[in-house]
Amino acid sequence: MAEQTVAVKVWDGWVRLFHWGVVACMLMSYVSAKTDAWNIHYLSGYTLLALVIFRIAWGLVGSENARFSGFIRSPLAALRHLAHFTRREPDTETTHNAAGAWMVVVLLLMLLVQATSGLFTNHDVGMTYSAHGPLANAVAEGTSEWVSTLHVKFINLLLIAVGLHVTAVLAYAVVKRQDLIGPMVTGVKQLPSTSARAPRHGSAVLAAALAAAAGGAVLTITRLGG
Template identity: 40%
Template sequence: MAPDHRDASAASPAAASSSRTVLIWDWPVRLFHWLTVALVAAAYVTVRLNWIDWHVRIGEALLVLVVFRLLWGLLGSQTARFTSFVAAPAAALRHLRAVARREPDMQAGHNPAGGWMVLLLLALLAAETLTGLYVYNDVADEGPLSEVVPAVVSNTITALHSILWDALAVAIALHVCAVALYAFVWGQNLVRPMLDGHKSLPAHVREPRRAPLWLAIVLLAVAAGGVTLLASVL
């Protein structure tokens, strides 16, 4: 099914007046979201306390989650797929204008603006964890690349790891501010659906298709195996 990024104003008032509760976020998406929140917080605490071994394990777990989310974005449930929420920048601007006009929320899944934030956060998490694996292996002299990468490249990767952490912190702050803005200014609660998976939508909006749970388990195992191999290389 092709993604529908039309403005909320495209639907008739009569259609919008009748609503029903539908499941828009499956267990894999919700677990990924909240585990990522917990692990990012744990990564900050462990690096501040200089618990490097724990920090590295947390970084590896985060990378497993990111790889899983990328795979789930290709093969998973409808609302998790990138094809359902990655829109053109113009569509994101149209969405923000519609929200500012306080038009009804009829988006099943990430809205066009939120979709870009998802991509940004995933990119920053992937880059931060990958550079972190290299930095740890370079310091511990464990990874094969630590012996062949020139010192200038190694130093650049180490500096990039710190810069990416700051960029990730800024992106997370923007994300939290946006969620608060939707809730307190425009009356759209984006947190509750990420907790219980459900959202009230107009009756004419189809319930998103869900992928089987066994597929999520298989993809998580693939992600864990891939990260384990990658950690031994970096």
């Protein structure tokens, strides 16, 4: 007889907004770069950077299960988790599992590198300032060119990491019968009644203040170039 489950709110709206906001920004950034729609490209890049800054802050002072201290476990714990990957078992996590936590950290760092490097990009000599990153003129030309090359090439590594993330989520659904997508949409996960403890969610006022601060910080950076 299957164990009884109950609905538990595991992800607050801020984590979900960050997650799907990043998806939208990455798609918009990629398409706009391919179509030379640079105004849209930079707008999506600025938004992405603000989202990442917010998520890092929320990972320090936000909801219990969104905090890095609440879900980052040792690499050994991640390896033990992966060793049992083929074992079909109920999902009891109210946050990222031990392996997924490290993927979250890697993706956050990679997103930060990609978005930050875009601030210093210099696409081509002779193009208008609007086609350059706002901080391109704040560093030496050689530095800007090096960072531009990094920005163009690093996206390929980021896309590979995203692909691995998506593949892992689908694998959990197929192999372990664990739905990781639904809770990131609704915020609610079905958990065994014996382990269904809802995490403490952070203050909406604090989250709004952090989001505003992140947006303000990015807006200030974009104006530093003059």
